Amino acid sequence: MYISRRDFLKFFISVSAVSSLTANAISVSALSDTLLSPLPNIDIGGIIRPPGALIEKAFRARCISCGVCVNVCHVMKYNSIAVVGIRDLRNFGTPYVKDMRDFPCALCMECPRHCPTGALQEIEKEKVAMGMALIDFGLCFGWNGDVCLSCSKACPMGARIFDFYHGLWGNQPYINENCVGCGLCVKYCPLGGSAVKVITRGQYEKVKTEYLIGFKNLLEMQAEDRYNIVYSRNLPEILARGRLIEREYR
């Protein structure tokens, strides 16, 4: 039986999580699973709507799948909007941002301006809520021994969204809840498969507490433990990912 490193890690982490819950013992292994954000376990199959979309039910009722937003996005040369296929019959024919790694939303705000039914409402860039970008602290260069900050440079909102924590390796990025979810950071993350993920707002509400606890633990961690985790586990994974041609993440 072939067990990939990822599966093995997942197994290892789940076992250590259970043990840490039961025994409540603090060891490096227990710390390592608190450092690991829940990101790898989040289902990213959710539908991320174009900017200015109404909430799901109202959007579905308004959208007549005329294809204006898809083609407007093509005319603006961003190509980020695609149409939901038969994998989700309820949302069939409605637009979504398909591939944020290669075609993120540039927030040109042309699709809400031209939506003929008002399913996409014209709003300001800052109030867009397409989704929420989460940094995977186990994979991010900034949190693991480098000064990268590519995501914050790509972000169209800049300092409104990014908080910086001065840590062991200079400024380390953190995306706060003002994030509009355009996905530009996902594209410009240099890691193979991107250390940033965009999930829908609904999903974010579900994983929020878990993610924030993980982040708090990361900040409070002793320098010695951080070094241990970064050099023994995170960096090998990052290096391995760097060689990946086919990206795993969206």
Place this chain on the structure above:
Amino acid sequence: MKIAILRRFVLLSIMILFFLQFFKVKALVGSLSGSVAVWSLTFIDIFAYFETLLATREFSQQALLSVIPLIMIYLIFGRAFCGWVCPMDFLFEIINKARKWQKMKIRISPRIGYILAFLFLAASFFTEIPIFSNYLSHLTNFFRMLSSGIFLSINLPADKTIFYFSGGIIILLLMLEFFLPRLWCKVLCPLGKTYGLFNKVSLLKLKVEEGRCLHCNACEQLCYMDVGIASTNKSILHDTNCIYCGRCLEGCSEKIIKMKLR
């Protein structure tokens, strides 16, 4: 032949305008069920408007602004959309010409179409999704097939399933046309039924000069939509099925049928 050429010229020019969007020209963006003209004017299909109105159960200003220009157009030209702009009309005509045998004559009451349209409206009211325009509309599916096919071929994000689904719907309609000519246009299509209601009040009308008709029945032989042109003995036609294709004008030996803006 004049009208047939003009008709195809109108269709071709509109299709070219729509096709230019794939070359990033902002002339006419979207599809025939909803579009943006010259990057400022938005249009939506009337039936789709009623569907969203029922699905949302609330009034939308943006949608109303998009549908008003089209209502004005239909008040002038009636159901001319079906004969002059709809791409399926062109495909159906090709199939009609390719078919060697005599077409089957099946009489199905066009009223079934109204029931079907009503059912679609009721379905979109209860499911809160515009059912017909999202899934089955030939206009949506035609353009969805076109755009997703083009995007897939140049490696832009698009779903393959969308391409197969939309292509499947179009092929189904063409097969339907092959066996039952114009059943879709005459009876089933809810869009055509909605536009047909405008025929009652539209300015564009077919006029037959009274007293000069020889009752050769050439016009009704040529008519795609089974409109009783000569047999109704009316000087002005109000039939909801007329798509103003102008074939009767050409077929008439006495040239007494005229298409006129009243």
